[in-house]
Amino acid sequence: GAGRAFSAGQDLRERLADDAPPLDEELGLRYNPIIRAIREAPQPVLAAVNGVAAGAGASLAFACDLRIASEAASFVLAFGRIGLVPDSGATWTLPRLVGAARAADMAFLGESVSASEARAMGLVSRVVAPNALMSEAADVAARIAALxxxxxxxxxxxxxxxxxxxxxxxxxxxxxxxxxxxxxxxxxxxxxxxxxxxxxxxxxx
Known part of the structure; x- marks a missing residue:
């Protein structure tokens, strides 16, 4: 939630290195374990999204049980622009959150989805002012923790x-x-x- 972006995804410059590991190996070692940990955690996991959530960063937010966004938040799956497919669970979580048609639109076109659009399609449950994001997230977390x-x-x-x-x-x-x-x-x-x-x-x- 802090900073200018939730997560811009992987640094693409890493992929240009001669010694860059195969992507399936990297997903298996670095990304997929995080997604599984979120889904398998006994407690609900909340994402506070401020700024851009792109690529695997968007996938990370999708994997959480609740998503609260600031008005400055946006979500984008631009994998297709660099010849890749959505990963880190996005092809599993996104259709479940927004339906097949909207998931396909995001996955194929890679267009940015604003916070207000995300709320309208059910991708996030709340949209607040940027300076209220963390307090809102803390309040929701505290209310859940009190159950x-x-x-x-x-x-x-x-x-x-x-x-x-x-x-x-x-x-x-x-x-x-x-x-x-x-x-x-x-x-x-x-x-x-x-x-x-x-x-x-x-x-x-």
Missing amino acids: APGATTMTKRLLGLAFDHPLQAALAAEAEAQGIAGSDPDHREGLAAFMEKRTPRFSPD
């Missing part, structure tokens, strides 16, 4: 299943997770706090 940790972790897992499993599997997974959450002491604490009109005191995970 029951077990339920939050299971919610992330269930949302991750949404586009890869049929409805019947989603219903079964929800029921299983709800059974676990419903027997957790945090559930009773949440109910008591709601009835007593106070802030719940959830146990740390």
